[in-house]
Structures are given as structure tokens and as C-alpha cells.
Amino acid sequence: MARRIDFLPIYAVLFLIFLYGPVLLLPLFSFNDATYAVFPLKGFTLKAYQQMMHDPSLLKSLKNSLMVATGVSIVSTAFGLLAAMGVTRYKMPGRGPVMGGIMLPLVVPSIILSVALLVIARQVFDIPLTLWTVGAGHVLLCVPFSMMVLMARLEGFDKSLEEASGDLGENGWMTFWRVTFPLALPGVVSSLLMSFTISLDEYVMAFFLSGLDQTLPIFLYSQLRFPQRLPMTLALGSTILVISTIIVIFSEILRRRGVQTTKPSGL
Amino acid sequence: MSDAAKGSFVAHGDRARAAKGSLIQRFPWLRGYLLMSPTLLVMLAMLVAPIVALVVRSFWTQNVFQIDTTFTLRNYAQIFQLSDKITYWMSIPFPFANPVYLILLVKSILMSLAVTAFVMLLAYPMAYFMAFRVRRHKFLWLILITVPIWTSYLLRVFAWKIMLGFNGVINSSLIKIGLIDKPLDFLLYSPSAVMLTLAHAWVAFAILPIYVSLEKIDRSLLEAATDLGDKPWERFWHITLPLSAPGAIATSLMVFIPTVGDYVTPTLVGGSGGSMIGNSIQILFGRQNDAPLGSAVSVVMMAVITAIVCLFLWAVGYRKIRAREAI
Numbered sequence: 001m002a003r004r005i006d007f008l009p010i011y012a013v014l015f016l017i018f019l020y021g022p023v024l025l026l027p028l029f030s031f032n033d034a035t036y037a038v039f040p041l042k043g044f045t046l047k048a049y050q051q052m053m054h055d056p057s058l059l060k061s062l063k064n065s066l067m068v069a070t071g072v073s074i075v076s077t078a079f080g081l082l083a084a085m086g087v088t089r090y091k092m093p094g095r096g097p098v099m100g101g102i103m104l105p106l107v108v109p110s111i112i113l114s115v116a117l118l119v120i121a122r123q124v125f126d127i128p129l130t131l132w133t134v135g136a137g138h139v140l141l142c143v144p145f146s147m148m149v150l151m152a153r154l155e156g157f158d159k160s161l162e163e164a165s166g167d168l169g170e171n172g173w174m175t176f177w178r179v180t181f182p183l184a185l186p187g188v189v190s191s192l193l194m195s196f197t198i199s200l201d202e203y204v205m206a207f208f209l210s211g212l213d214q215t216l217p218i219f220l221y222s223q224l225r226f227p228q229r230l231p232m233t234l235a236l237g238s239t240i241l242v243i244s245t246i247i248v249i250f251s252e253i254l255r256r257r258g259v260q261t262t263k264p265s266g267l
Numbered sequence: 268m269s270d271a272a273k274g275s276f277v278a279h280g281d282r283a284r285a286a287k288g289s290l291i292q293r294f295p296w297l298r299g300y301l302l303m304s305p306t307l308l309v310m311l312a313m314l315v316a317p318i319v320a321l322v323v324r325s326f327w328t329q330n331v332f333q334i335d336t337t338f339t340l341r342n343y344a345q346i347f348q349l350s351d352k353i354t355y356w357m358s359i360p361f362p363f364a365n366p367v368y369l370i371l372l373v374k375s376i377l378m379s380l381a382v383t384a385f386v387m388l389l390a391y392p393m394a395y396f397m398a399f400r401v402r403r404h405k406f407l408w409l410i411l412i413t414v415p416i417w418t419s420y421l422l423r424v425f426a427w428k429i430m431l432g433f434n435g436v437i438n439s440s441l442i443k444i445g446l447i448d449k450p451l452d453f454l455l456y457s458p459s460a461v462m463l464t465l466a467h468a469w470v471a472f473a474i475l476p477i478y479v480s481l482e483k484i485d486r487s488l489l490e491a492a493t494d495l496g497d498k499p500w501e502r503f504w505h506i507t508l509p510l511s512a513p514g515a516i517a518t519s520l521m522v523f524i525p526t527v528g529d530y531v532t533p534t535l536v537g538g539s540g541g542s543m544i545g546n547s548i549q550i551l552f553g554r555q556n557d558a559p560l561g562s563a564v565s566v567v568m569m570a571v572i573t574a575i576v577c578l579f580l581w582a583v584g585y586r587k588i589r590a591r592e593a594i
Contacts, residue, residue: 008396015393019415019471022426025436029429037429038439083306090299098303102310107521109528111545112565115552116317119562123334124320140313143306194417201419203531208552217421224425224535237422248417252410 026241030234037230048235058236061219065200068131068215072138073195079139080146080191081184087147088154103144113140114208121209129211137205142195149194149255153187186254193251197244216240325562334559342563368547368564372571375543378462379526385466386522387515390473395507397474398481412478415471424535427464431455431536456538464532469522476521480514481507516585520576527572544568 029037033045052058083102087095105113117137121127161183165175181188203217210218220240223233291297300307325342328335350364361370393412401408415423430436431454438450454460484507492502530545537543544564551561 008392008400011392012396012400015389016411018389018467019412022430022467023415023418023423025426025429026422036434037432038434038436040443079306079309083303086299086302089302090296092296092299098307101314102306104314107524108569109525109545111528111530111548112321112569113314113317115548115558115561115565116321117313118552119324119558120317120320123324123558136313139309143310147306197417201417201421203419203421217419220421220425224428233425237419237425241418241422244418245414248414249410252413256406256409 023241026234027238030231030238032231035228035230037234048231049239051232052235052239055232057214058216058219061214061216064131064213065216068135068138069196069199072135072142072199073192075135076139076142076146076195077150077188077191079143080150081188083143083147084150084154085180088151089159102147105140106144110141110204111208113137114205117205118208129209131210131213131215133209133211134206134215135199137209138195138199138202141202141205142198145194145198146191149191150184150187152255153184153190157183186257190251190255193247193254197247197251201240201244321562322566324559325566327559329557329559342560343567345560346563346567368544368567371542371544371547372568374458375527375545375568376571376575378458378465378543379523382462382465382469382526383519383523385462386470386473387519389466389470390518391477391515394474394477394481397478398484409475412471412474416475420468421531423468424464424532427460427467428455428536431460431463455536456541458537458541461533461537461541461543464536465526465529468532469526473518473522476514476518477511480511484510512583513585516580516583520579524572524576528568 025037028041030048031044031046032041033043033047034041086092087099092098114137117133117140121129121133127133162175162179165179166172170178201217202215203221206215206218207221214222216236220233220236223229223236226233324334326338326340328337328339328341345365346363346368348364349362351362352364354361354363354366354370356366356370356374359373363369397405397408397412428435432438433450433452433455435450435455437454438447441447442450488506488510489502492506497505527543528545528548530543530549533541533543533546534549537546548561548564548568551557551564555561
């Protein structure tokens with residue numbers, strides 16, 4: 001027993017170093033005054049960040065990504081909320097397979113989903129590839145996450161509150177806006193934020209389903225080919241990293257606080 | 268007459284409404300499906316329909332710029348055509364005329380298996396630590412593990428490129444220390460670089476579900492085992508491991524399945540030696556402009572993955588384990 005107590009915390013710390021070490025190199029080198037990402041560090045500079053702020057195609061792709069991510073987060077949260085309400089309120093026959101189907105995008109390799117969507121968009125319906133197709137693909141990826149977050153939230157609160165609202169004469173719609181939605185709100189915000197980050201960071205689907213308009217990850221990927229652009233790429237990567245981290249922390253705080261009364265929730 | 272007609276119409280409407288009401292009253296779960304219907308429709312249109320289209324496409328052929336829609340097995344024949352000339356990869360014989368897709372598939376599966384094993388070995392102790400050792404600041408640990416899951420996958424691959432590159436962090440540091448004279452060129456652009464990067468990208472993802480299954484274990488069982496004289500190791504072996512097995516098995520599948528088809532990591536850190544089946548699918552749909560063959564390769568890949576998963580679940584007796592958990 002005593003030996004394991006000594007070992008596990010050491011392992012945990014080493015693990016965190018392994019997990020965070022490589023990623024933290026990005027911000028570290030982004031402030032380094034050199035074209036190569038090598039030690040020793042040369043000197044502190046914000047040049048890369050200034051360069052980043054003045055790159056028109058970067059700003060364009062940032063705008064595209066923000067638009068897609070905003071739309072995706074709202075749409076997938078709406079779908080997730082409806083599905084979560086259905087699943088948590090009623091004992092539905094066939095619930096298992098239906099849930100399994102909705103969760104499928106979590107496990108199917110995203111290249112399969114991407115090429116399948118590409119085939120149906122281009123070759124079956126002849127839909128031009130735009131940011132809309134990227135957004136549609138991202139909704140497919142985000143709905144399972146939204147639904148999981150919202151199910152955990154909805155399972156946690158007392159059903160009698162909704163019944164009371166009904167007994168007091170509110171119709172279904174008013175009950176939803178006055179009781180269900182406020183109670184689910186932390187879950188809703190958490191789902192919005194989570195879908196936003198997933199969409200903002202997603203590369204594979206965006207690569208297959210975007211037309212001329214790039215999203216930020218596609219722009220980032222295209223920059224990786226140019227060694228002389230490395231500092232700016234590092235700066236861009238670090239910025240994305242910081243923004244995603246802030247959003248994720250905020251979303252997690254909301255989500256975990258929301259379900260603390262029940263069992264610890266999974267993903 | 269018109270009154271009578273109106274009367275019967277109203278009565279009919281009422282009856283219909285009553286019948287509808289009673290249907291929903293008789294089967295309240297229908298409301299559940301009603302609520303879910305928009306989501307289900309979207310998933311049907313964007314998940315089921317595209318995959319059906321992909322499968323259909325795999326039986327068609329590409330004629331330069333046009334698609335020939337006569338049903339044919341030509342794409343599958345191209346993948347599976349036997350030949351007397353045997354190609355060897357890692358001393359595995361491939362008696363196929365055009366073995367590249369199958370070799371890449373086998374290679375991807377082996378690499379993913381290695382990644383999955385590595386991820387589970389790294390993740391399980393960490394999940395165990397969080398479930399049983401962390402008492403204070405549990406929330407902080409959860410956040411620390413969760414953040415890397417949601418921060419860009421592309422950036423983590425990029426970070427490893429910087430770490431392992433010819434002029435990368437590891438090489439330049441080793442030269443600085445004086446351990447080596449020239450950069451090691453095998454670090455980047457190799458299957459091991461791909462596996463290391465994939466493991467790093469998935470390990471955080473694997474911790475949470477294992478953690479949840481460990482956290483759910485009834486602590487009184489562990490106390491009982493201790494009271495009955497089990498040593499900590501025996502206790503782990505008899506109680507903790509079996510009870511967390513369903514979660515761990517599900518987690519390993521959630522790592523294995525998506526990594527088989529990954530193509531970003533092999534493209535960025537794999538080079539030519541580290542490419543995987545996802546790369547050929549991407550090339551077939553992109554540069555080679557042969558969507559039907561690409562669809563066929565995708566279908567074969569999905570079929571093989573499904574077969575492996577079913578075989579694995581059957582071999583470990585997943586149903587039995589689940590049943591035991593339910594008791």
C-alpha cells in the first residue's frame with residue numbers, strides 16, 4: 001500500500017508533463033525571436049503576433065470560423081436539447097439503438113463521415129461546397145456531445161417542477177421557457193461552448209467539405225508547409241490554444257457544477 | 268342536411284382527435300419520439316443517407332470525369348484481386364495483384380492496436396489515481412485532464428512535429444548537450460512518430476470514461492475485501508479491475524476505431540513510411556479523383572473494423588461482463 005501511494009502521484013505528475021509539455025512549446029516558441037523552433041531561446045518578441053494581426057487571409061478565415069462555430073453551436077444545442085428532453089422524460093422502446101445511432105459520429109472515423117457527406121453533397125444533390133456544408137458536417141459531430149451534456153443536466157433535476165407548472169395552468173410552451181429551459185441553462189451554455197470549440201478546432205471535415213472559403217484550422221494547416229512562416233503559425237496556434245482553453249474551462253465549470261448533485265458524469 | 272353534414276364532420280373530427288389523444292395517452296413514449304424527431308431526421312439525413320450513398324457509390328466506377336452507374340464489383344475486385352506474385356510486408360504474405368490498400372489497412376490496424384494498448388496503459392493508472400487517491404482539488408484534476416481533449420487536435424500534432432523534427436526540440440537539445448553530433452533523422456516521419464503522436468492525442472480522452480467506471484465502484488466492496496484479508500494487489504485484481512472492465516473495454520474501442528482512419532497525423536508526422544489507410548482514402552477522393560474506389564476502400568475499412576470490434580467483444584465476453592455489472 002505504502003509503495004503505491006508513493007508511486008501514483010509521481011506517475012500523475014509525469015503524465016501531466018507528457019500531456020502538456022509538447023503543447024506548451026507552441027506558446028513558448030511563439031515569443032521566441034528566431035525562425036526555427038529550437039533551444040536555446042533567442043529573445044522575447046511579439047513580432048509574430050503583430051504579423052498575425054495584419055494577415056488578411058488569416059483574418060478572413062478567422063471570421064469564417066467564428067461564423068460557422070456560432071451557427072453550429074446554436075443548431076446542435078437545439079437538436080441536442082430536444083433529443084435529450086425526449087430521452088430523459090419518456091421510457092421509450094428502442095431507446096438503446098436510437099441513442100447508439102445518435103452517438104455513432106463519436107466513434108466512426110471522421111474521414112468516413114467526411115467522404116460520405118462529400119459524396120452525398122457533391123455527387124447526389126450537387127450542393128456546392130461552402131461554409132454551410134462545413135457547418136452541417138460539424139453539427140453532425142456536435143449533436144452527440146450536446147445531447148450527452150444536456151441529458152446529464154436534465155436527469156439531475158426534479159420532474160415535479162415541470163408537473164407543478166402544468167398543474168398551475170401553464171401550457172407546454174410556457175412551461176418549457178419558464179421552467180425547463182432555466183433549469184437546463186447551465187447545460188445549454190456548456191453545450192453551446194463545447195460545440196463552439198469543437199467546430200472552431202475541427203480540421204478533417206472542414207478540409208473535405210469547404211469550398212473556397214477557408215476555416216481557421218485549414219488556414220493553419222496550409223501555413224505548416226512554409227518553414228519561414230513558422231513564427232506566425234506558432235503565434236496563431238498559441239492564440240487558438242488559449243481561446244479554446246478558456247472556453248473549455250468555463251464550459252466544464254458550468255457542466256460539472258450542474259450535475260454535482262447526481263453521480264459524476266462521464267464525458 | 269348541411270347541419271347534419273357539419274354535425275357528422277365535427278363528430279368525426281372529435282373522434283379522430285380522441286383517437287389521437289388516446290394513442291399518445293396509451294403510448295406516452297410517442298411524445299419522446301416526437302421531441303426527438305427533428306434530431307433523428309437530421310441524423311438520418313446526414314449520417315445514414317450519406318453512408319448509404321457511400322456504399323452505393325462503391326459499386327459504381329469512375330470514367331475519367333464521369334461516373335458510370337452500372338452496378339459492378341470492379342472496385343472490390345481491384346482491392347481483392349488475387350495474384351501469383353506475393354508481396355511481403357513485415358513478412359506477412361499478401362497474394363494480391365494490387366496489395367497496397369490491404370497492406371495499408373493491416374498496417375493501420377496494427378498501428379492502432381499498438382496505440383490503443385499504449386493509451387490504455389498510460390490512462391488506466393491516471394484514472395485510478397484520480398478516482399482513488401485524489402481527495403481534494405478533484406475538480407482541478409478533472410479540468411486538467413479535460414482541457415487537452417477539447418483543444419485542437421491539429422495543434423497537438425503540430426507540437427510533435429516541432430518536438431521530433433530534424434531541427435526540432437529533441438534533436439537540437441541533444442546536440443546542445445553533446446550526446447549526438449548530427450540530428451537523428453528517424454524521429455520524425457516514421458510509424459513510431461505517428462503512434463506516439465496518436466497516443467498523445469487520445470490519452471486524455473481515454474482517462475475520463477475509465478475514471479467514471481472506477482468512481483462508480485461501491486467502496487464498501489473494497490472495504491469488505493480488505494476485511495476478509497485481501498492484500499491491496501489482490502483487491503485490485505478481484506474487484507477493481509473486473510468492475511472497471513466494461514468502461515475500459517468501451518474506452519479502448521473509442522480509441523481504436525477512430526485512430527484506424529486517422530490521416531492528419533500520418534500526413535504531418537508520418538512521411539512516406541508512416542502513411543495509413545486514411546491517407547489513401549483522402550488521395551483517392553482528392554488528387555486521384557476516383558471516388559468510387561475511395562468509397563470501396565472506405566467500405567472495406569469499416570467492414571474490417573466492425574468485424575474486429577465484434578470479434579473482440581465476443582472474445583472478452585462483453586455481454587457477460589455487462590450482465591455482471593448490472594447485478
